[in-house]
Amino acid sequence: QVQLVESGGGLVQAGGSLRLSCAASGGPFSINTVGWYRQAPGNQRLLVATITSGSSRNYADSVKGRFTISRVNAKNTVYLQMNSLKPEDTAVYYCNSVPSRRDYWGQGTQVTVSS
Numbered sequence: 001q002v003q004l005v006e007s008g009g010g011l012v013q014a015g016g017s018l019r020l021s022c023a024a025s026g027g028p029f030s031i032n033t034v035g036w037y038r039q040a041p042g043n044q045r046l047l048v049a050t051i052t053s054g055s056s057r058n059y060a061d062s063v064k065g066r067f068t069i070s071r072v073n074a075k076n077t078v079y080l081q082m083n084s085l086k087p088e089d090t091a092v093y094y095c096n097s098v099p100s101r102r103d104y105w106g107q108g109t110q111v112t113v114s115s
Contacts, residue, residue, distance in 0.1 A: 002026050002104070004095050009109030012085055020080040020109060022095030035098040036069060036080045038091035039108075049080060050098050063089075085113045 008020040020036070033052045039045040048060045049069040057069055068081040078095055092108040 004104050004106045006095055006106055006109040009111045011112045014086055014113055014115050016085050017083045018111060020093055022078040024076040031097045033098040034078045035096060037094045037096060040091040087113045087115045089113050
């Protein structure tokens with residue numbers, strides 16, 4: 001059974017950068033469309049970036065131009081490069097398929113952006 005594990009979060013000042021990783025274990029990374037989601041305290045979990053198996057990308061307006069999603073299927077990994085971070089980007093970030101599957105939710109990785 002495929003498991004997705006997120007890593008790379010941390011504390012960064014506004015304007016800084018982080019690179020998140022989503023690694024799949026337990027099987028081949030055969031998910032067609034992978035998404036990065038985020039959930040801030042008290043808010044719903046929102047989809048912020050997606051990438052298909054053919055590397056077509058889409059972004060939420062709030063991160064467009066600042067975040068870049070990529071994938072390396074040979075490494076079973078999807079990345080989220082986050083630049084020009086803002087305090088409102090503070091959230092727990094998760095990866096999952098699009099649409100999401102309940103059994104794919106991991107622990108997420110915390111991103112905190114200080115002003």
